[in-house]
Every structure is written in C-alpha cells, then in structure tokens.
Amino acid sequence: MNKITSTVMMASLLAISASTSAATLDDVIGKGFVQCGVSQGLPGFSQFDDKGNWSGVDVDICRAMAAAIFNDSEAVKYTPLSAKERFTALQSGEIDVLSRNTTWTATRDTALGLNFAGVNYYDGQGFLVRKDLGVNDALELGGAAVCTQTGTTTELNVSDYFRANNLEYTIVAYEKADEVVAAYDAGRCDVYTTDQSGLYAQRTKLKDPSAHKVLPNVISKEPLGPVVRQGDDQWFNVTRWSLFCMINAEEMGVTSKNIKSKMGGDPATKRLLGEEGSFGENLGVSPTWCANIVSQVGNYGESFARNLSVPPLNISRGVNELWSKGGIQYAPPIR
C-alpha cells in the first residue's frame, strides 16, 4: 500500500516536471561528459576502488556510452544515488542515464515517465544452500527452513513458490540483510533466499563461502538495465545500442584484444565496427562508435567476466549467457 501511494505521488510529481529538455545527446556533447547515476556500492555492478575509480557492469554501460559519443570511455562523471532518489535524479536532469541495478517493471516504464533501454543483467530470486545438504534443485527443498528479510517481495515470492509446488517450509525472517546472513551461517535455516546477484555477494560474508552454492532455480523476474528519460528517442537509442553493441560483439567473437585482427572481416563484423554502413551517423555519434566501445570497454562477455565472474563473487553466466549458448541475452542485429 505504502509503495503504491509513494509511486502514485512520485508519478504525479514527475508529471508536473516532465519538461526537461529533449536533446540530451546535444547537452552531453556540449558539456563533454556523460553524467551517470550509479549505486552507492553494489559488488560487481557499481563499486569504487581505493583510488576512487568506478567499475562494474552497470558502470561499463556508461563507459560504453562515453566511448561511443566521445571515443573516450573515461568521459563519465558518476553520481552515487540511493534507491529512493534515483528516479527523481534522472527526471530532474541531474543525471543523463541511470545505470543502477534497476528492475524493469511496468509501473516504472509507464507511470514514472522513464524508458528502460535494455537488460544488462537478468536477475531473479534464487536459493543459497550448504553443499553438504546434497540438494541440487529447489524442488528438493521440502521441509526446509528458509531465511529471508521481512516485508520484502522476496518473502512473498518464496511462499508462492513453495505453495505452488506443494512443499512444506518454514520462514525465518529478519529485519536486516546482515542478520539474515548471520542466521543462515549459524545454521538457523537450511536455505537463504534473495536475488541471485545478492546471494553471490552475501556468500562471501559466510565463514566458509566455498561450502555453499547457489541453486540454478530462479523464482522471480528481475531484469536490470539502464534507464533514460521518456521522450528523448535519440538519447534512448544511444543508450540502447551501446548495450546492444556489446552483446553483438560478444556474439561475433569480437573482443577488446582481437578487435584489430577482426577489422576488414565478414560483412556483419564490418557493419558492427563501422567499416560499412552509416549506423553511427544515424545514432548521432561517431561512425566507429561500436569499435570504440569494444576496444575501450570490451564486449558484454568481457565486462561480465571482469566484474562478476571474479573471486570472491564468482557469479556464473546462467541465463545471462548469449541466446546462442543457451542463455537469454539477445541483441537485434546491426544492419
């Protein structure tokens, strides 16, 4: 109820102010950098090191856009945003693009005046169990005690899932994420459930992370992607195709390392790298936009491997594998 009220309030307020200037691309070119809204620190998605340099798959979207527009992936300024202020920051023009592990939902896409440019990570609620439990599938979890956070959709999803599959279960709910982890680690419950990306991050806090594993089952849809303001199609296209370029490059086997040798190859790769056609001009960016992205940021797989598949996170590709390799990451062709 509370959520609905606040959403309606936000929507009506945003409607009043939805008059921000349309040509974001011109503004961005004018000021010389992309203002990118990121999280205040989410492992693997957007985080900063001891020098203050940002990295992560969400950060790479912004770097890709800067590479496409300026041929300089460093032409990005980051605005760390809390979950509450992220949409207003975008609406008020404080940021140009919001790349902050934001779930694409109908309400946000319509009532809030936002546009989701694509999905750079398919997240969903999953289960973490001890390896010595011998469980390989969530359907074997009958009779389990399930640790979760109170009052979140997580709790609702898990009870839906267990009841739909006629499994006995006990919910052990705590107020804070850290308490849930501690309870799970202490053996108060058999299963810990939250979004899968979160499970991987929380697993590193356990006493012996290697003794636990994330089950393959995903029981809710949480597609995360970059968001822009509604009503600026050109900027929307730049954002969307920066992501699609990275996915297409992976599919064609073009990486930041081999991009030189891939030049002048087959027609599809030529189109991707801007040697043929006028896709960059149509977007309003440089003709070699995608080549710039791949050489400076890397393709989607490289970004994923660099940020998420590294220890201690060790997130596997799962559904985020390319469609051609059994996943659901799919980008329309560049032609």
Next chain:
Amino acid sequence: MATENQYLPGLHPDLPPPPSEIGVIGWLRHNLLASKTDIFLTIFAIYLIYLLIPPVISWAFFNADLIGNTREACTSGGACWVFINVRIGQFMYGFYPVEERWRIDITFLLLVALMIPMFIDSFRYKAWLGAFILLVFPVIGFYLLAGGSFGLVVVDTPRWGGLSLTLIIAIVGIVASFPIGLMLALGRRSKMPAVSAFCTGFIELWRGVPLITVLFMSSVMFPLFLPDGVNFDKLVRALVGVTLFSAAYMAETVRGGLQAIPRGQYEAAEALGLSYWKYMAFIVLPQALKHVIPGIVGNFIGLFKDTTLVLIIGLFDFLGIVQAASTDPKWLGYSIEGYVFCAFVYWIFCFSMSQYSQSVERKLHTGH
C-alpha cells in the same frame, strides 16, 4: 591523674579513620561490596567483563592484521585493519584527487591555527579574530576547496567526501545555525506580531519534520520545482537544509535560556536606558547563553552525528564512504572493522566537544 593515654572528655585528638574505611579497601567495601545485592552484582559484572573484554581486545589488537595491501594479508583471524589502512586516504578525503588533497589539509590546518588564539585567555584581539574566522575564512576555505581561481583546479562537490565532508557539513551547520537560531529565539519572544508569528511558524515547521525528510526534500523534491537548466549544487542544498533544521532546534534551546532570566534583569536594563539590542547583547544574552551551554553543545553533537544522514541523498560522508568501501568485492566481509573505526572516530570528536563544553562552563561559572 591523667596519663599519656587518658584524655578529658571532649579533648581526645582526631584519630585517622580505621583502615577498612579508607583507601582502596574502603572504596571497595563502600562501592562494590556494601550489601549482599552489591556483592552479587559485582561478581556478575566482573563475569560480564571477563566474557566481553578479552575476546574484544584479542580481536582488535593481538589477533589483528595491520600491515599489507590485500585481504590475503589478513590471516590471524582477528580484526583486519589492513582494510582501513589501505582505504584511509579515501575515508579522510573521499574522491578528492590525490594530488589536490593538500588543499583540504591547508584549509583545516588554517582553521585550527586561527582557532588556537581563541582559547588563550590573554589574547586581546578575540573579537577581530572571531570576525575574521566567521566572515573571511569561509571565503578562503571555499576557494581552496572548490578551486576555479588562483590557479587551482576545480574540484566539484560530488568528489568531496569522507571525514572532510562530515566536518565541512558539521562546521558549516554549527557556525551558520547558531546566529540564525539566536535571531529566531529573539524573534519568537518579540512583541511584534508579524516577527513573532514568522519565527514561531518557522521553528515549529522545521522542528516538526525529521532531518531525513528535510534532506530528502532538498535533494529529491526541490529540483523538480526548479525551471529547466537551473540546478543548485547538491551539497549546497544539503547544507542549507541541515543549517535551517539545526537553527530551529538552536532557537528553542536559546529561548529556554532567555526564559530563565528573571524579569528584573530586563526591567533594570531598560531602566538604564539601554536600547533593545544593547540590553540583549550586554545584559540578557550573556546570562541566558551561559545557562544553556550544555543544551547548545548537545545540539552540536547531535548535528555532528546527524550529518551521516546525507548518505540517503548520495553524498558520501565519513560513515557513507566506509560503508561503500566495504562493498568492494576485494574487501567484502570486513564491514565490522569499518564500523568500529567509524565509531571510534565519531567518539573522539563528540567526546572532545563535550569536554570543551565542560571547560567553558567552568570558566563562565562566575558569580552565583
């Protein structure tokens, strides 16, 4: 016949108290072992201390790791201070460029250097120095920190952070809210209805909302009401919010002091022919403020700790940057060390403020 050891009644010299009543033994008997309940509580407390303190000490000191650059250096099983060690620059300066950090150092050193004479009783030009600190120093500090002139590189406020940001918010809030609060307190007691109504309304409005709401409004709602292209700096918005919020509380604290001054003081001052501002400045306020020093300092300490709330508007204050640093995959799982370090630093600042206020109280405790 009176011998050496015999005295007439009433002439016996004072003897020292029995050994069981003084010194360590006496103190123990009186404070720890006075009754059965006390003995039980003492033993219980010692047991609690035994349970808590040794593990904490061994975690924080004996089993702790300090040297190194990566989490692999943390092998002893205790606290991993390496995490703090590696990130300390960031915790202090936020994202401020490394080669420009001297500007923050200079600003704070300058402030400390200017403040030192204020604590020396025999220094004669306190009024002038105070005016300099309040009026000129902020300008110097602003140009030093923000840059943009005198050959200094611009460092925009999103790159400010860490303990320096906490101190900037706290100091600006404290310094700016005090005069505003004073004026509001005087205004609320004013006989002019418009002034009094405005001040009362202002105070009640700002005291009626939580600081988190104020910050949220300033960060999230306020930009929506601005025309296109007009955008105030987020830090400035937060500073204004914190200052006005704190001023409302300050006003009520000062008003408490004003009410404690007997009516006779006002009347006597008026009878001497002093104007409103003169009798306020020389007769009433000096007495009133002296009464409420604990309250004022309490406000300041509260404000200092409240600055952590700017985290919800995406500014990385000291606590915020420590929290964010602990989400770095390289250091996941070391948030406890971060929080302990934070608590320690906050305690140092708050405790010093409280000690200073007590010394001021003692110094001003003249007369009654």
